[in-house]
Amino acid sequence: xxxxxxxxxxxxxxxxxxxxxxxxxxxxxxxxxxxxxxxxxxxxxxxxxxxxxxxxxxxxxxxxxxxxxxxxxxxxxxxxxxxxxxxxxxxxxxxxxxxxxxxxxxxxxxxxxxxxxxxxxxxxxxxxxxxxxxxxxxxxxxxxxxxxxxxxxxxxxxxxxxxxxxxxxxxxxxxxxxxxxxxxxxxxxxxxxxxxxxxxxxxxxxxxxxxxxxxxxxxxxxxxxxxxxxxxxxxxxxxxxxxxxxxxxxxxxxxxxxxxxxxxxxxxxxxxxxxxxxxxxxxxxxxxxxxxxxxxxxxxxxxxxxxxxxxxxxxxxxxxxxxxxxxxxxxxxxxxxxxxxxxxxxxxxxxxxxxxxxxxxxxxxxxxxxxxxxxxxxxxxxxxxxxxxxxxxxxxxxxxxxxxxxxxxxxxxxxxxxxxxxxxxxxxxxxxxxxxxxxxxxxxxxxxxxxxxxxxxxxxxxxxxxxxxxxxxxxxxxxxxxxxxxxxxxxxxxxxxxxxxxxxxxxxxxxxxxxxxxxxxxxxxxxxxxxxxxxxxxxxxxxxxxxxxxxxxxxxxxxxxxxxxxxxxxxxxxxxxxxxxxxxxxxxxxxxxxxxxxxxxxxxxxxxxxxxxxxxxxxxxxxxxxxxxxxxxxxxxxxxxxxxxxxxxxxxxxxxxxxxxxxxxxxxxxxxxxxxxxxxxxxxxxxxxxxxxxxxxx
Ligand code: IVH
Numbered sequence: 001x002x003x004x005x006x007x008x009x010x011x012x013x014x015x016x017x018x019x020x021x022x023x024x025x026x027x028x029x030x031x032x033x034x035x036x037x038x039x040x041x042x043x044x045x046x047x048x049x050x051x052x053x054x055x056x057x058x059x060x061x062x063x064x065x066x067x068x069x070x071x072x073x074x075x076x077x078x079x080x081x082x083x084x085x086x087x088x089x090x091x092x093x094x095x096x097x098x099x100x101x102x103x104x105x106x107x108x109x110x111x112x113x114x115x116x117x118x119x120x121x122x123x124x125x126x127x128x129x130x131x132x133x134x135x136x137x138x139x140x141x142x143x144x145x146x147x148x149x150x151x152x153x154x155x156x157x158x159x160x161x162x163x164x165x166x167x168x169x170x171x172x173x174x175x176x177x178x179x180x181x182x183x184x185x186x187x188x189x190x191x192x193x194x195x196x197x198x199x200x201x202x203x204x205x206x207x208x209x210x211x212x213x214x215x216x217x218x219x220x221x222x223x224x225x226x227x228x229x230x231x232x233x234x235x236x237x238x239x240x241x242x243x244x245x246x247x248x249x250x251x252x253x254x255x256x257x258x259x260x261x262x263x264x265x266x267x268x269x270x271x272x273x274x275x276x277x278x279x280x281x282x283x284x285x286x287x288x289x290x291x292x293x294x295x296x297x298x299x300x301x302x303x304x305x306x307x308x309x310x311x312x313x314x315x316x317x318x319x320x321x322x323x324x325x326x327x328x329x330x331x332x333x334x335x336x337x338x339x340x341x342x343x344x345x346x347x348x349x350x351x352x353x354x355x356x357x358x359x360x361x362x363x364x365x366x367x368x369x370x371x372x373x374x375x376x377x378x379x380x381x382x383x384x385x386x387x388x389x390x391x392x393x394x395x396x397x398x399x400x401x402x403x404x405x406x407x408x409x410x411x412x413x414x415x416x417x418x419x420x421x422x423x424x425x426x427x428x429x430x431x432x433x434x435x436x437x438x439x440x441x442x443x444x445x446x447x448x449x450x451x452x453x454x455x456x457x458x459x460x461x462x463x464x465x466x467x468x469x470x471x472x473x474x475x476x477x478x479x480x481x482x483x484x485x486x487x488x489x490x491x492x493x494x495x496x497x498x499x500x501x502x503x504x505x506x507x508x509x510x511x512x513x514x515x516x517x518x519x520x521x522x523x524x525x526x527x528x529x530x531x532x533x534x535x536x537x538x539x540x541x542x543x544x545x546x547x548x549x550x551x552x553x554x555x556x557x558x559x560x561x562x563x564x565x566x567x568x569x570x571x572x573x574x575x576x577x578x579x580x581x582x583x584x585x586x587x588x589x590x591x592x593x594x595x596x597x598x599x600x601x602x603x604x605x606x607x608x609x610x611x612x613x614x615x616x617x618x619x620x621x622x623x624x625x626x627x628x629x630x631x632x633x634x635x636x637x638x639x640x641x642x643x644x645x646x647x648x649x650x651x652x653x654x655x656x657x658x659x660x661x662x663x664x665x666x667x668x669x670x671x672x673x674x675x676x677x678x679x680x681x682x683x684x685x686x687x688x689x690x691x692x693x694x695x696x697x698x
Contacts, residue, residue, distance in 0.1 A: 023071075026067065026071055026074060027071075027074045029067070030064065030067050030068070030071070030074050030075075030076070031076065033060060033063060033064040033067070034064065034076050034078065034079050034080065036060065037057070037060055037061060037064065037080045038080055038177065038178065038179065038181070038274075039181070040052055040057050040060075041080060041174050042175075042177065042181060042274045061080070061081070064079065064080075064081060065081050068081060077150075078150055078151065078178040078179050079178075080178065092164040092165060092166065092230065092475075093164070093165045094158065094162045094163065094164055094165065095153065095155050095162060095163065095164075095165045096161060096162040097143060097155060097158075097160070097161060097162065097163065097250065098145075098191065098250060098251040099191075099250050099251050100160050100161055100326075101141060101143060101157045101158075101160045101163070101193065101250070102160060102326055102329065102330050102331055103160070103329060103330050104136075104312060104330050104331070104334055104335060104336040105327075105329070105330040105331075105334075105335050105336065106310075106335075106336050106337075106338045107335055107336070107337055107338070108337075108338055108340075110291055113287070113290070113291070113335065113337065114287065116335050117129065117287050119332065120315065120324060120332065120333065123323070123324055123332065124320050124323050124324060127315070127317055127320040127323075128285075128317075129285075129286055129287060129315075130283060130284070130285055130286075130315070130316040130317065131283070131284045131289075131290050131313040131314060131315060131316055132262075132263035132264050132267065132281060132282070132283060132284075132313075132314045132316045133281065133282060133283075133284050133290055133293045133294070133311060133312065133313045133314075134247060134277070134278040134279075134280065134281035134282075134311070134312055135278050135279065135280060135281075135297050135304060135308040135310070135311055135312070136308055136309055136310035136311055136312045136336050136337070136338070137195040137197050137245060137247075137278055137306060137307075137308055138197070138220075138221070138222045138306075138307040138308055138309040139195040139196050139197035139198070139221070139222055139225045139226075139306070139307075140156060140157070140195065140196045140197075140222065140225050140226040140229055141156070141157035141193065141194070141195055141196075142154060142155070142156055142157070142166070142170065142193070142194060142195070142196050142229070142244065143155045143156075143157070143163070143191055143192070143193050143250055144170065144176060144191070144192045144193075144194075144244075145189070145190075145191050145250075146179075146180055146186070146187070146189070146190045146191075146192065147188065147189055148186050148187075148188060149179050149180040149184055149186030149187075150178070150179045150180075151167070151170070151171070151176065151177065151178050151179065152167075153165060153167055154166050154167045154169070154170035154171075154176070156229070156230070159636070160636065161636070164230060166229055166230060169228075169229050169230070169231070170229070170244075172242075173196065173242045173243070173244050175243050175244045175245075175275070175276050176244045177273065177274035177275065180273040180274060181272065181273050181274030182272055182273065182274075185255065185256045185257055186255075186257065187252055187253060187254045187255055187257050188253040188254070188255040189251060189252060189253040190249070190252050190253075191249060191250030191251050191252065192246050192249065192250075192270060192273075192275065193246070193247065193248045193249060193250055194244055194245050194246035194247050194248070194275070194277075195244070195245050195247065195278075196225045196226075196229050196242050196243070196244050197221060197222075197225055197242070197243050197244075197245065197306040197307070198221040198224045198225045198228070198240070198241065198242055198243070198306070199221070199241065199243060199305045199306050200221060200305060200306060200307065200375070201305070202221075202240075202241035203218070203220075203221040203224055203375070204376060205241070206218065206224055206228075206240060206241070207224075207376075220307065220375045220403070221306065221307045221375065222307060224240070225242055228240035228242055229242060243276065243306070244275070244276070245275075245276050245277055245278050245306075246267075246270040246275040246276070246277050247267075247277065247278055247281075247312070248263075248266075248314070249266055260318060261317070261318055261319070262316045262317055262318055263314050263315070263316045263317075263318065263321070264283050264316055266318070267281055279304065279305070280297070283316060284313070290313045293311065293313075294311045294313075294337045297310075297311040298311075298339055301339065301342075307375065308339075309338060309339055310336050310337045310338040310339050311336070311337045312334060312335070312336050312337070313334065313335055313337070314331075314333060314334040315333040315334070320333065321333040321334075327632050327666065328632040328633055328634055328635070328636065328637075328665070328666070329632055329636075329637075341402045341403055342372050342402070342403055343372065343400050343401065343402045343412060344370045344371065344372040344377070344400070344401055345370070345398060345399070345400055345401075345415065346367045346368050346369075346370035346377075346398070346399060346401060347367065347368045347396070347397070347398055347399070348365050348366070348367055348393065348394070348395060348396065348397045348398075348399050348411075349366050349367065349368060349395065350365075350366040350395060351363050351364070351365055351366070351382065351388070351393070351395060351426055352364045352366055352379075352433075353428075353429055353433045354433075354457075355432060355433065355434045355450055355455065355457035355458060355461065356458075356461055357458060357461030357462040357464070357465045357540050358449075358458075358462075358540065358542050359449045359450040359451060359452070359455065359458050360447045360448070360449055361428075361432070361433075361439060361447065361448040361449065361450060362381060362382070362383065362384065363381075363382040363383075363384070363385070363387075363388055363426075363428070364379050364380070364381055364382060365379060365380045365381075365382050365393065365399070365411055366378065366379050367379060367380060367399070367401065370401065372401055372402070372403045372409065375403060377401055377403060377409045379409070380399075380401050380408070380409040380410050380411050381408050381409075381410060382411065383446075384446040384447055384448075385428045385441070385446065385448060386446045387446075388426055388428075389425075391411060391413065391414060392414060392425070393411060393414055393426065394414070394419065394423040394424060394425060394426055395423065395424075395426065396419070396420045396422065396423040397414045397415070397418070397419055397420075397423060398414070398415040398418035398419075399411045399412075399413070399414050399415065400412040400413050400414075400415065428441075428448055432450035432452065432455060432457075433457075434450070434455055434456055434457030434458075435450065435452050435454075435455040435456060435457070437450060437451070437452040437455065439451075453590070453592050454492075454592075456486065456487075459486055459492060459493070460482065460483060460486045462493075462494070462540045463482050463486065463491065463493070463494050463497070464479045464482055465538065465540045466494035466497075466538040466539070466540065467482065467494070467497070467538075468538075470537055470538065470545075470546060471494075471534060471535075471537060471538025471539075471540075472526045472530050472534050472535065472538050473526075473534065474522050474523060474526040475522055476518055476519065476522050477497075477519060477522060477523070481508075481511075481519070484508055484509070485497075485500075485508070488508070490504070493592075493596040493599070494538065494539075494596070495596050495597075495599035495600045495603065495605070496599075497523055498523055498527055498600075498603045498605060499603070500519070500520065500523070501520065502516040502517055502519075502520050505519055505520070527603065527604065527605050530605060530607045531553070531607055531609065532553035532557070532558070532559065532607040532608060532609040533546070533549045533550040533552075533553035533554075533609065534549070534607075535559070535605070535607050536549035536552055536553060536559075536562065537549035537550075539587070541583055541584055541587045542583040542587070543579055543580040543583045544580060544583070544584060547575075547650070547651070547652075548575065548576065548580060550645070551573060551575050551576070551650055552570075552573070552576075552584075553609040554609060554648065555573055556609075557608060557609045558608045558609070559597075559601075559606050559607065559608070562584070562588075563588045563597065565584070565585075566585065567581040567582060567585050570584055570585070573624070574624050574625075574626065574650065574658075575624075575626070575650050621691055621694065621695060622644060622647040622648050622649040622691065622692070622695060623647070623648035623649075624648060624649075624650065625648075625649050625650065625660040625661060626649070626650050626651075626652050626658055626659050626660045626661070627641075627644050627649045627650065627651055627652070627659075627660065627661050627662075627663060628651070628652050628653065628654070628655060628659055628661070628662050628663070628671065628675075629641055629644075629651070629662075629663045629665070630662060630663070630664055630665065630668045630669060630671040630672060631664050631665035631666050631667050631668035631669065631672070632665045632666040632667055633663075633665040633666075633685050634665075634685060637665075640663065640685075640688070643692060644663075644688075644692075647692055647695050655671050655674040655675050655678065655680065656678075657678055657680075659675065659678075659680050660680070660681065661680070661681050661682075661683050661688075662675040662680055662681070662682045662683070663682075663683045663684070663685065663688045664682055664683070664684060665684075665685055
């Protein structure tokens, strides 16, 4: 595309008010610059084939910026200068997807693949088994909404039905076109779905930068991509090198554009629109070709620029995709071949002991950094003393480390044949590495514990826990800030956070006015919105997780009632055993904890659970009953669980004798067999719904 000739008027822009005809020339020039910059962006970032030098690009960019400053009325909302972002966003809003964003069914071997394919063949016998195959990217799924070619929304997958709006952050990703490339016409509506990933090489750079800034390192590129995309600070998001790769479509209204008829055609169209697509995507004819493709991706896994965890096969014909449709969880026309965890060998240099929020000491192996599937691993958890003994891990050993998805790397085994003769068994320290106090290990327990309530490590971890999603879920208060606040002695308990003022926050290194104000605002919002269950779970009482906290909140309704409850009163609740009850009572008896709770109360952070009629009704057939959901239901499982919880049920995750009901959907798997063998009552979805109805009528 050629730029319109530079109008003379432009050379005189600063001189005087431009005449109307000059206006239109300026406007044209600005439009042309916007389009041209977008094209070069794409050539550079997506196609890896720049046509002009960086300097020429910068000059064009500077010209547009200057014109926009002078003629703000002509600034396009889709200008690439907007990619530079503007400060902090107030918070992430959620938005419903027009059509649900499904996950994929996983297969782990070729037998499972054949079963999956047989079901497809039975459902659409006349459709040729032709597939579009590509690698499965391990990033963050994102939907981009284009109306008449312009990017109008970007929504994360979220729970599939609704996700977080990250339009401003998405605009900072240079492989996301702000408007579709080409001359049009464009579809009236096109939802482009794909994955936001961070290339392995960029991941290493991003972590090096975080290390230099004293920030917590990202565990893997997936977390890095998710963390960057969801962060509220658009400026910070801009510094993170993220890439978007398009692989499927949501809703589309093609208007005057020819609709796409195959997945391959759709991928090609995406490319002409300016998107990058997953590397090495191709058509495969028949099941055998799919298998060879999957094997070639598996063999070349290390060589991909981004982290991948499998391969995906999708029926190529879009009409057949539509005919096959979806189960409650995933499409019937696409499947993911999942690869197992990746392993590598390295040397264990040291064993460090870390102190958790409950004072539990965890040994951590420090390793000579090694790439495990493209991610550099330099430490791995050893869980506890028994684990170190069982694996006989010694300093100096050569070990096999493994990473599976998001899981923290672990040591699989020691290579005994490589053990240096000088290696001696490791001995657990008898003092806490953070405070120097003696540590103890109770009989029958695997963990060593530091009991010192003023241990700085325990304090830090418990405050981080309070702020995290397991507690009040306070957005924008990173652990590096908590670390600074604890180190300075200003914050000793989570309650102290709520007394911080903007003014004193400004005294901390790297704290700006905007950040301080957001910080205080986030705490205020958290204070106002805290629920009893979240507050309780945030306190980090030993054995009281999120589920137990919900149960306690539903039963006791107020903090005062919980604080005063005796072991007998607590163990009345199904789901609260003597160990948990004891731990709750002893937490509230502790002097330091009482002081902290008084502070919370005086700050007005003393939540009450709204009384829920259904949950209150102890005659309800669901009240306090343990439910487990398995298999595919006609509604998302999370929704069914929420309905049950609202009616007073307790949701558990494994089958045991204590389970009251197993609700089994389609393809229930081994949980159903186990429940039957234990004589547990099994409900189908209809029976479960009937039970809920029955309760409502009461
Ligand atoms: S196609 C109807 N292709 O993996 C769903 N998905 O475990 C069509 N994913 O969140 C999706 N790489 O978003 C497709 N090459 C690829 C993919 C891919 C990663 C994501 C997908 C989903 C998750 C499922």
